[in-house]
Amino acid sequence: MEDRANIKVCTAENLFWxxxxxxxxxxxxxxxxxxxxxFSCELCRLSTPFSYYGQKPPNTSSxxxxxxxxxxxxxxxxxxxxxLVIGSHCSLCRKRVCVGTECSLFYTKRFCLQCIKMHLEEFxxxxxxxxxxxxxxxxxx
Ligand SMILES: [Zn+2]
Ligand SMILES: [Zn+2]
Numbered sequence: 803m804e805d806r807a808n809i810k811v812c813t814a815e816n817l818f819w820x821x822x823x824x825x826x827x828x829x830x831x832x833x834x835x836x837x838x839x840x841f842s843c844e845l846c847r848l849s850t851p852f853s854y855y856g857q858k859p860p861n862t863s864s865x866x867x868x869x870x871x872x873x874x875x876x877x878x879x880x881x882x883x884x885x886l887v888i889g890s891h892c893s894l895c896r897k898r899v900c901v902g903t904e905c906s907l908f909y910t911k912r913f914c915l916q917c918i919k920m921h922l923e924e925f926x927x928x929x930x931x932x933x934x935x936x937x938x939x940x941x942x943x
Contacts, residue, residue, distance in 0.1 A: 838853060838854060841888050841889055844897045845906075846905050852872040852888050853874045855870065857870050865885075869912050872889050873886060873888060874888060887901055889906070892906065892912055892914035899912070904936075907929065909926075
């Protein structure tokens with residue numbers, strides 16, 4: 803699959819997990835009906851089923867997310883309350899973006915990297931530094 807190469811762009815640990823899980827996903831979700839749909843990132847084209855979109859995932863008593871986002875149950879944890887955040891919408895351009903370091907950043911709200919780059923001077927220094935840090939990480943990779 804051509805998409806695989808693009809998926810690697812997302813280096814966040816949870817996305818790596820998603821990739822591993824992806825192989826078993828088809829079996830697990832067919833007929834179960836627990837997947838709400840398929841999330842696809844508009845920047846890196848990562849595509850994966852999600853089980854919930856919103857701020858309070860089901861079966862979680864104490865978790866309220868800081869943003870409305872796409873989540874799925876953590877396939878590696880037997881605990882019901884464990885889940886992975888896959889992505890969310892950029893608060894500026896409303897693009898659907900994954901949480902990969904190449905695609906978005908959460909700073910009080912979710913921003914896609916395109917918007918951050920466009921408005922970089924308006925973000926505080928710590929965000930700018932974080933971005934520089936990510937760039938250097940990418941180089942060494
Ligand atoms: Zn992405
Ligand atoms: Zn954006």
